[in-house]
Amino acid sequence: MPVSRRAIQIAIGLGLVSVGLLAGILFMLVTAPEPLGPDRQLRPRIELGGNTVALPRASANDSAATPVADPSLRDLNGAFRRVAERVRPTVVFIQIESQRSEERTFQFDGDMERFMPPRMRQSVGSGVILSAEGHIVTNQHVVEQAQAIRVTLPDKRQYEARVIGTDPSTDLAVIKVDADEPLPTAPLGNSDNLRVGDWVVAVGNPFRLTSTVTAGIVSALGRQVDIIDDTFSIEDFIQTDAAINPGNSGGALVNLNGELVGINTAIATESGSYEGYGFAVPTQLMQRVVTDLIEFGEVQRGYLGVSIEEVDAERAERLRMDRIQGVYVGTVRPGGAADLAGLQNGDVVLAIDGRPINAPNTLQSAVAQRRPGESMELRIWRDGAMQTKRVNLMGRDAMAYQEWMADLEGPADSTNRPPDAPGPTNPPSSPPESDATTNLPAWGIGLRALSDTHRTAFGVDEGAYVVFVENGGRAHTAGLVRDVVLTHVADEPVADAADAQRRFESSTSDRVLVRTQRRDGTGAFYEIERP
Template structure:
């Protein structure tokens, strides 16, 4: 009886741990899975390929015909065509399908992939390397880095060991593992061609002053900068010449030790197929994003609070300054961390944490790993002399009402909601005088929450007559339908009670 009682109240040892910490525990307990030796000397990739391939999955997504993804498509898809998702030709009344890859990073079913692989999907299906087909739910997405976290209900899954992308060196051998052209578990080899690439494919639709092309070129200088605003897109890609093709998106870029150093995201191509240039999100940036998505359902990102532009000889001549390296501060965001720390318009950011800054990605990736409230050290050039500043990052201003997304499984219904959730804090419970509930932390395009104008910050207290206090409660409640109707109850951010009913047939 004592042992049984202990098991009932025993906490999951992984609860509260980051994915990296969980992996350290896993590999410490399974030493035979972590002793892959670097094969760069013999140019033999068999050990690394064998270690990684079992944990790279094939992802198929379905989009209802009503969603019409051909309009309002992901900007990356707009610029690169349909190469990422291998979309079948859309039919008037048939659901549309797409596919891509993903990487298992936790033995209990968490998988990292690209945002554009699963964005707006009503159904996400994962096929493992041993041919199991599992339904997945979208835990959260981050369009600003093109990353997403999904989860399947399974245990003891193989995982790819998280590496350190800061240690990656130009010229070292790497492997790309994914599912190009629906060819499952394909491994290609190449080298790291460059680091910190900013190719202009994320967020350029938000800035009319920046011009984008399908090949990543972008104007980096604005003659008359507009009012400053937070730069949300983070691009600091690892560039590789390992063959990456349609379907590889969301797959693994690993070093010769079999460690994950990047998530394959884009290619530069005139044809939509491999032409020698592939780009991956560095894993050190992905770690922060994925941990936030699991813990909060959205990314808690800190901002310096400056509008800047990269310097080169042309920009320096226009601004009548002598230096051609660094980031020129155009404006300061009112109330931002930079303004509070004493930065000024016309300062030139030359170093971040003691490392020289040549491109915007040198700064953005470093900041992208931090939370609001964290501190970052910058060196700026002012009046010919360098000055050091310690800046406390500020969070994004409060989100406003966003209007931006017949299955029977819990995963499919969860994805149709198009939202991410976090349990209420004790302070929130006290404020609204509630004993239970979850708060909406993210609303994705095309889902019920967007269609019914349920914004971030909304509190959900009940679904289909069942009290909600966690995402597990949501899983149980959403399948308890009556006549195909899902009833959601809760409170808006201003305290107004609501009750909405959706037809999910």
């Protein structure tokens, strides 16, 4: 049967419609988003600069993805974590209550003027536990003039603390708490092994944010920034860019082994907060200071007896040195340690015990780490050649230094500088006297014969000068202090140190009564228990 023209047109139309429908379905399948499933999430879209950007979302399987970070970076991340876990329990929060030092305030009520007592000042700082018995190192400026000290451990235990001793020359102090159980201690590292560029971690309590950990590198070593306000200031700081802020003072600076390498002390800033320049006292100096403070209550520091200056290009050329190095000896104190060892004005100290010395503060720090009586080997430059000298250090109470020290304790003067201090000085020419110390270890004191300077300063003709009082010894327990003259022992006048020793040893009383005289002329009595 012949097909009509009408039927053919209908068939063609249906075919075109079918093709259109199939094409539409295919287009939808190709361009439509994938169906959501358990592993698929919608991606949020945000506008950046007028362009819509889709942000990826982490999927449930991302934990199994290949890590992007280099393995060495993951190791460093782990090192920081281990350091924080190791050190944080040993760094404490210190709260200080002291009396304000500003001018007194008065209140006016008609014609009546009433005195208002000074208000108490509260401040905070940090400290590092050094012994299980509760000895804590911090900065001297943190506990200065403290009337009450409260220490809070990271586990929130709190203790009252007392000052064991301070050292203004290094801005260090030791305080102690009486804990009910052994405390965690910070392992000590060797700050001499630090190099510029080493990673370091600072732990402390900035802005009362307790147990804060920051990281940085060693930016410089041996820095002197003139921030310690003391005649005998010793600055040999580690400089770091680890964030240090108010409240960090006295906190820990540690290496990536978690070992203490410095005590955070100060920052250089114009804003009052962190600007990238922090300074820490190195542990090699800190250990020396802390040991003496715990044992004696003060630092027994050796002195060379010289004034020192920088070596610049002009001076090095004049001294025929092949390069700019060392520290120039401007003046040698007659009868002092350097003089007895054969050092002369114009020598250049190149090294101490093999350690290169290229700055005055480096020499000061090296000497300050030794006690009176200890020796050190100096390599010096003289007359175009190197020589070696061995020096036995003397203490500040040595007779050869007495007049020099007395000048320093008088009115400030630009020419009055301590032994081993930078700058010129005019040493006195009086001959040295005997500086032998009579040690009485059973009593915990050291005595010395009076010098003319002592007789004038104390207003006495006879007696024995108290050089040191051993911390925790019998004399210390009785309240005796150093830098006084012992005038009587067992109610008998004392002629000199040897006489005082005889009277101590011959006394039969359970408690020996002693009398001392201070520089202001006042006397004091103490009863010392017999050994």
